[in-house]
Amino acid sequence: MPELPEVETVARQLAPLLVGREVRELVVLDPRLRAAPVPRLSGRGIEQVSRSGKRVLVRFSGARASQAPLWLAVHLRMTGRLIWLAAEGRIDRAHLRARMRLDRGALAFYDTRRFGTFEWFRSADEARPSGIDPLSDELTAARLRALFGTSRQSIKPWLLRQDRLVGLGNIYASEILHEACIAPSREVRTLGDDEAVRLRRAMRSILKRAIRACGTTFSDFQDSHGEIGSYQRFLAVYDREGDACRRCGDLVVREVQQQRSTYWCRGCQR
């Protein structure tokens, strides 16, 4: 379940491996994958690999000086994995959905459940998501407060909407609310200035720490080398139903909000 820290991990690992390489071909091997038609890529070079929300963004140069650059956005959704293949020869073909061969090495896209997507863009602007990145300087507490507006949604499902903030998913939404001492059922419009400050601070600290830990591997996530993340050992509430809260000792509970599990502590979140 790749969220912002997991996608950031993949992008950071892939950048030094891919930047400067020249593309031989990109083949979508599975017709059921939700991938837009692949444009002509041969002769193009990879100029940049970055994260845009929960997408890995790859910038290709034009094949000639006169040709415009091109951006590929890969969304890993639930089970997508971008795995670097240093050498050809016996590669795991199970759930292999696409492969990009380069002048040296190759990149494989695995996706058990085929929820992942490939999209192509003509400019970085076109690829930009509508929501604000929680780690960007744009996201001040005041801006967050403005985003809350008059919404009657509960804060937990609100945090998952990608049209407001981009990058949070089910695991970090619970973790961030616990860090900020805010109950997941709180109506967004009732959150005050101090709570916006705490929420913003919690987003930044948790996401940054999770990036340092190369993400959370709950079940499926792997980085570009097939390794798992290590943030799961820091999880304060997610998947800890019945355990003691690390902050106040009360029991962590699980509740379902909009068909998704929310984990929280009644003792210290209000």
Next chain:
DNA sequence: ATTATATCCTGATCGC
């Protein structure tokens, strides 16, 4: 307009 629900898809797990 806003919020809730069904859907996509596969594999792991659970109860019988």
Next chain:
DNA sequence: TGCGATCAGGATATAA
């Protein structure tokens, strides 16, 4: 041991 039911949660289309 096997088998059907349930759950996991990314985002979007559709319903309310």
